[in-house]
Amino acid sequence: MEAVNGDSGGGGGQGWSVASATEWVQVGTGKITLHWSAPAGSASVRRDFLALYESGQKSLRKYTDYKGVDKEGTASGSVELAVPGKPGDYVARYLRADYSEVAASHPISVRSALTVLLDEVKSHSARGESEGVVELLETVMLRLKGNDDALHRGALESWRELQARRASKAAAPFPPRLEDCRDSPRRRDSAAASDPGAAEDGAAEAAGAAAAAA
Numbered sequence: 473m474e475a476v477n478g479d480s481g482g483g484g485g486q487g488w489s490v491a492s493a494t495e496w497v498q499v500g501t502g503k504i505t506l507h508w509s510a511p512a513g514s515a516s517v518r519r520d521f522l523a524l525y526e527s528g529q530k531s532l533r534k535y536t537d538y539k540g541v542d543k544e545g546t547a548s549g550s551v552e553l554a555v556p557g558k559p560g561d562y563v564a565r566y567l568r569a570d571y572s573e574v575a576a577s578h579p580i581s582v583r584s585a586l587t588v589l590l591d592e593v594k595s596h597s598a599r600g601e602s603e604g605v606v607e608l609l610e611t612v613m614l615r616l617k618g619n620d621d622a623l624h625r626g627a628l629e630s631w632r633e634l635q636a637r638r639a640s641k642a643a644a645p646f647p648p649r650l651e652d653c654r655d656s657p658r659r660r661d662s663a664a665a666s667d668p669g670a671a672e673d674g675a676a677e678a679a680g681a682a683a684a685a686a
Contacts, residue, residue: 487511488575496581503552516541519569527561559584
């Protein structure tokens, strides 16, 4: 994953970088691997560390996990931090001992298992791999919740309701356009243009109706 460089205003120097080994991780899957590097002529100093934060977290002391740099005087390295238990976007930061920021990563997405599973279903479906979709559904409904009859009934009812709504929407006729209505002005004008005689008859009928009303 592409790194974000630090700047001199954050307590470090231009060219420092922090990057995650992957763009996203799944909740409960262990560790996030972070790689950091310093520009030429720079190196880590005593008590430097990397920490992980929820996106939008303003306080640099409120991290989800942290780890110190292994050795001072090095120009690059890697650390592993625990994957947060809450889905969302996170940012990794390289910091000095006084919490001044040297560099930060691009957002790292922490995704729930359900989100990952649904994306897998959509991916298989888009490729026309119906067997893969069925296997994933079986994994959820039978293996993970094999004895949860209430869950199965609820899922079946929701599925049937969804299919019924789709069928009803597909069968619903479109409302007629104004120009298709028998007595619409547009249709009369169109008929007059194609058949002058019909237009005269229509005008006579309209005049007769007006006279009768008077």
